[in-house]
Every structure is written in structure tokens, then in C-alpha cells.
Amino acid sequence: MGKIEKAILFGGQARVAVLDTTDIVSELITLHDLSPLSTVCLGRAITIAAYMVGEFKHHKNCVNLIIDGGGPLGKICVSGSSNTVKGFVENPRLESVYTNTGVLNVPYAVGSNGFLTVFKSIDDANPYTGKVPLTRGDIAFDFASYLQQSESRDSAVVLGVNCSNSGCIASGGVIMEPLPGASEEVLYVLEDIAYNLSNISELLVEKTAKEILEFHFAHFECDILTANEISFHCSCSEKIGSIIRSIGKQEAMKIIEDEKSHTLSIKCDYCSREYKFNQSDIGRFF
Ligand SMILES: [Zn+2]
Secondary structure: OEEEEEEEEHHHOEEEEEEEOHHHHHHHHHHHOOOHHHHHHHHHHHHHHHHHHHOOOOOOOEEEEEEEOOOOOOOEEEEEEOOEEEEEEOOOOOOOOEOOOOOEOHHHHHOOOOEEEEEEEOOOOOOEEEEEEOOOOOOHHHHHHHHHHHHOOOOEEEEEEEEEOOEEEEEEEEEEEEOOOOOHHHHHHHHHHHHHOOOHHHHHHHOOHHHHHHHHHOOOOOEEOOOEEEEEOOOHHHHHHHHHHHHOHHHHHHHHHHOOOOOEEEEOOOOOOEEEEOHHHHHHHO
């Protein structure tokens, strides 16, 4: 279960969220057989999706986010609604490449020759699309650019995933946003805190998200809000019928006839579940 601990700071001048997405990332590793570098990239993106889901007031609201920077990782796709998230990367087994400072090189994997695109559907209003060019490919800075350019929201975004060949040790982030009327001083303090929390994935090994929130923010007129619990969920089993119907009965039957295995196989990118149908299965969808 992932956790988002939230608080209002400085008497209403800023807000902060501390996210722990370790369990979600562990599940993604199992589902997609992710290499460490692919894990770190997808883990950062899923943390953003969790943050956006944590802002939703209605269970029907949803967000889809695509990061396509032209790097060897390929596209990252993450999605969320109703306190759940899911995601995948085009290249789940990307080999480890390190930066000069010895950490897994996310900007190399993601690339910065492309866009971060967000599709949001809020409260039955027309779906909203925001698209910003990637500048760093580190995902954290790119998400802050998205918030600034598409939603006119300033922010400080720190994301971190600590993983080894044997799995995810910790994953999460800290996202702070000044609220309308915030003083210049508050902005400086937020930047300073973001700098001090740049090792968030190491902190999450030792402490819970709540402990990090209390330790680093309690002295800034901190009003702690109700936390969100976020988990992995894929609803493909509920949608498989409409996918088969969109193919059409005749076409589905023909695919099955032509296939050597005499089955129609559909694999869900988000959870790697594979559905197989023979001709007698198809009849029940029409
Ligand atoms: Zn699925």
C-alpha cells in the first residue's frame, strides 16, 4: 500500500505531500520483470501519478501521463484514478547505466527529446490535455515544468527510487507547492527544504512518510491533513468485453481461425495479464 501524507504549511501559504510508493513499485517489478534502471524511471513516474490521484475529490476522476523523451527506455505510461495507479515502460529490461556520481542515469534512459503529456478528466468536465517539452528527462524537474506551464502552479518536486537487483528498497517523493499569496521568504524556504530532502529514497528506508513529514515540516506552522492510501490496480478484466466487441465478432473469429494456436490473445500492457479466447469463448461477448 502506498501512502501520501499531506500538510498545509506557514498558515496556509504552502502545501506539502510526502509520498511512499515502495509497495507499488515492488508490485510493478514483479508484474513487468523490471530491471533496476527501468524500475527507477517507472517508480518516479508512478509517484507523480499517485500525487495527482491524491488530489482527486471524486472516484470518477482520472489521469493518464505519458513521458516520451526518445531515450532507450521508450515511453513511460502511467495512469490513475480512485486511489489506484498503474503503469508500464516500453523497455522494462533496460541495462544499468550510471551517472558520474554513481547513480542510475534516469535522464539518459528517458531522454529529453520529446514531451510529457498529461490527460486529465475531472468532475465530468471536458478532458484536459497538457503537454510540455522535456528539458532534463529526470522526471522530477519535467513534472515541475508541467505544473508551471500547464497549470500555473509553482512547485518543488523531489523524487527518488532506491533499488537493487533484488528489488525496490524504497520509492517516493516530496512535492511542495506555494499557495496564492505566499511570501518570497516561503518560496526560499521551500527551495531549501527540497534541497535537503534530495535523498528522499534513503530517508524512506529508515522512516515512514508520516515521520518524514513530522520531522522536516512540523516547525513550519504545520497543519497535517488526512493521508491517502494508494495501491496498484488494473481494471482490464472489466474492459476486456468491450475490447473484444470493438474488434467485432467476424474479425475476432477470423483472427482465431488464422492463428496457429487457434486463440485470440490480448495482453494488458499495464499489468501483463494475458487473455486467451477460442471461437466458443467469443460468442458470449455478442
Ligand atoms: Zn491489466
